[in-house]
Amino acid sequence: ASDRNRKKVAPAKLTFEEIGGQENAKQELREALDFLIRHEEIQKFGIRPLKGILLTGPPGTGKTLMAKAAAHYTNSVFVAASGSEFVEMYVGVGAGRIRDLFKDARNRAAKENKQNAIIFIDEIDVIGGKREGGQQREYDQTLNQLLTEMDGIYSSESPRLLVIAATNRKEMLDSALLRPGRFDRHIQVDLPDKKARTHILNLHAGNKPLHPDVDLDKIAEEAYGFSGAQLESVMNEAAIYTMRESVDMIRQSHLSMAIDKVMMGERSDRESNL
Ligand code: ATP
Secondary structure: OHHHHHOOOOOOOOOHHHOOOOHHHHHHHHHHHHHHHOHHHHHHOOOOOOOEEEEEOOOOOOHHHHHHHHHHHOOEEEEEEEHHHHOOOOOOHHHHHHHHHHHHHHHHHHHOOOOEEEEEEEOOHHHHEOOOOOOOHHHHHHHHHHHHHHHOOOOOOOOEEEEEEEEOOHHHEOHHHHOOOOEEEEEEOOOOOHHHHHHHHHHHHOOOOEOOOOOHHHHHHHOOOOOHHHHHHHHHHHHHHHHHOOOOOEOHHHHHHHHHHHHHHHHHHHHHOO
């Protein structure tokens, strides 16, 4: 089972500089992470260790990137899983996977000689949704296991563990998850404003041949309401249009076409879900 949890483990090389916009969220996250770094003071003052951070916000806004950057910032090993990986037909399997995930984080930290480990759980709402009337026995066990693991985190232990979870649906979460000592620090990761969209477009243009006439500011204006993930797609689609035309550089028109394409794609996705 732990192989499934391990499959999303990524080399945590990403830094906060590679995340466009999100200045408030990045600042709040760094401040929270300083609790992990300044653990000796935390212990001295008898402050409760920070065990869980919840990142909330729409899809594709960079929550996963933030968790990876957090691992880099704190020199932690990074272990990741998604809520949907814990949903199984057989009672107990999900709980076992949670146990494996925490074991995996501790083992990897020991092997790599790191003091800290960050466990990232995307789509936490899948296992941590509000409990209603005892129908969801499997989910309950999985959630209980997560709570047990988090209650067993001590600031004096090595490695120090921090769980970062992400959700698009904070209001769906069971209140047990949000209690002090669990996910008690919440950071909102919003859709980017125009300035942030320009920043993100610039980041993703980094490895692409842009024509000097391209005005990314204008593209950012056209891409109103786009997420970081959609902006990444815009850059990618524009490069594909350019390549198809057998020209050397991405022009403004390629980017505008790409915006339409990404917008249409989203629309047809939504329609096919109806
Ligand atoms: P989901 O809720 O769907 O899991 P997420 O919020 O975790 O989404 P990420 O997986 O972090 O989003 O982002 C997906 C991709 O979108 C990233 O790999 C990156 O290419 C791009 N992206 C998203 N946000 C940003 C950003 N702020 N800066 C740069 N790239 C971004």
